[in-house]
Amino acid sequence: MPKPRVPRPTAKRLSLYLRELEAQQDRGQPTSSSKQLGTALGLTDAQVRKDLAIFGQFGHPGIGYKIPELIAQLRKILGTDRSWNAAIVGAGNIGRALMPYARFRRKGFEIVAVFDSDPAVIGSVIAGHKVRPMSDLPQLVRERNILIGIIAVPAAAAQQVADALIKAGVKGILNFAPIRLEVDHHVSVDSVDFLLSLEQLAFQVSLGLAGSLDERDGE
Amino acid sequence: MPKPRVPRPTAKRLSLYLRELEAQQDRGQPTSSSKQLGTALGLTDAQVRKDLAIFGQFGHPGIGYKIPELIAQLRKILGTDRSWNAAIVGAGNIGRALMPYARFRRKGFEIVAVFDSDPAVIGSVIAGHKVRPMSDLPQLVRERNILIGIIAVPAAAAQQVADALIKAGVKGILNFAPIRLEVDHHVSVDSVDFLLSLEQLAFQVSLGLAGSLDERDGE
DNA sequence: CGTTGTGAAATGATTCACAGCT
DNA sequence: AGCTGTGAATCATTTCACAACG
CATH class of the missing domain: 3.40.50.720 (NAD(P)-binding Rossmann-like Domain)
Structure with a gap:
């Protein structure tokens, strides 16, 4: 695993994946799919797969991602496997x-x-x-x-x-x-x-209900 | 001025322009150029001009932008001309x-x-x-x-x-x-x-001094 | 001159769509 | 059947480069 080029938006999403996976693990789920992760976070499944595939092949066709395995990988990637x-x-x-x-x-x-x-x-x-x-x-x-x-x-x-x-x-x-x-x-x-952030909010709100800004969530 | 499509990254920068212009005004500056705004904020001059040109023609060729004028425009655009x-x-x-x-x-x-x-x-x-x-x-x-x-x-x-x-x-x-x-x-x-944000930091730092992430500032 | 506004080109990111694995 | 990984296509954003202006 040399040093992959990491698109900046991907870097931000990595933390979100980790968070969501931890939540799913707490609910007792053993595996998760790109579809499931995507809908939980407001992303497409393709996006999730592309992001994760940058670092290796963590998925199991037909199954999805094994949650404990992927969590460990993400922690290592993000550097949060240490203190x-x-x-x-x-x-x-x-x-x-x-x-x-x-x-x-x-x-x-x-x-x-x-x-x-x-x-x-x-x-x-x-x-x-x-x-x-x-x-x-x-x-x-x-x-x-x-x-x-x-x-x-x-x-x-x-x-x-x-x-x-x-x-x-x-x-x-x-x-x-x-x-x-x-x-x-x-x-x-x-x-x-x-x-x-507050100013962004003021901006979006004053653009009016029928905003001309993208209709996606402002996460 | 109908409703222009505003790219999301542009929307974020608008607030930054306003902030920097206010700082320059406090320093007694009457005008600013896209070059000057850009260097202060780590952006190219072309970026600044493109962003501002979305909303109208605020600049004066050879001169730059008149600071009080542009501040007023940006406040109106961002919705911070009201409370x-x-x-x-x-x-x-x-x-x-x-x-x-x-x-x-x-x-x-x-x-x-x-x-x-x-x-x-x-x-x-x-x-x-x-x-x-x-x-x-x-x-x-x-x-x-x-x-x-x-x-x-x-x-x-x-x-x-x-x-x-x-x-x-x-x-x-x-x-x-x-x-x-x-x-x-x-x-x-x-x-x-x-x-x-902390996790992003951990990620970037653990990528090591010679990061494979973009070399631009992580603003 | 210096500086804007802007098409055209380049770069970057996302989505599509599908072969291949389990 | 369900799901991944990925090349190709699409879409978005940034940069280039230059005519036009004061």
Whole structure:
């Protein structure tokens, strides 16, 4: 299994397949078909098969996909068959909402450090996490093998936080600040921007009930 | 200006253009060019021009785009030239983080109601918002002309909350639950799913420094 | 000049449709 | 019969390249 070219939309769907398969497994299902996965996720069966076939031949003609087998494969592909240590930078509203989010750990992401620049919160403990000063960041990121940084600071500070994280060795950044981060090409950035999402909603809604935008779900 | 077909990727970029233009205006810039907008956002100039040309001829050859003019146009197109009343359902971690988010109002979104099903929080006031029981939802959505609902409840409850919101008259839903919502085609849904984003990050990072995924920014 | 708007070409993603396996 | 994997066809989006404009 060398390195297949992965279309970006496919990459996003991989996580969705995994999620749906886990749900089906919880319901006691032993196998699933591309048809079944597709209808659950609003996709065509052909789409599902194309996506999965990129990585190998996981399916069994006449049967479908064996759920435990495919789950294991997807976890390996997505890198969630191991655990990832992450740091949250910014103990404001968003950072605080993220800390107690138990599902993180259940999915293999462990928050092992929290940083903030505000002396008023440094030293306090939130949801079991001690808030540390930014000056501790380089050392802790290295010591605790943190590869993922979560930026939950105001837009004005986001770029310099990103720079600090990258310099310390972080390889992936989840960015909640409404700003485009400029990063080296060997670092991955994924942004969560709910203001943008709200605006998309306003746009689609104001296009009116008979929208001229595609009629497919805006998932 | 009838109803142009708007490619979905274009719709997302429209908000980005508006944001960048506002930043440039704050810096005192009177005009901007497709080249300048493009480099600021990691896009080609041709892309920017194509996107904007869908809605009319806003540019001035040799000059570029007059910033105040284009901002006004984009606001009108996106529907953010007016104010939108929104309701938050779910006063848990995420809901609570959203309530004090001042930027919402600044961008034309006003949280005018908050609902939860937990008797322990109903009646309490969070960030100036009184938490109301779900039974108040239908009436309040109508009375306060709420067109946008923000779902911040656990996945298991999300679909029924969506149904309740839509029945009450909401036309757009911002969904924070990690689940696909089944909605009528006249309702728009946009999802914010940071577990998904984290997994994308893990995927890209584990593909290794020399990723086989596109080398462009993972914005 | 510099910059727009836009057909034409190139690239990318999805769907079709069917041979082949169980 | 039911279902996968996949080449070919279709559809969508981006980039190119250039005439026209101020």
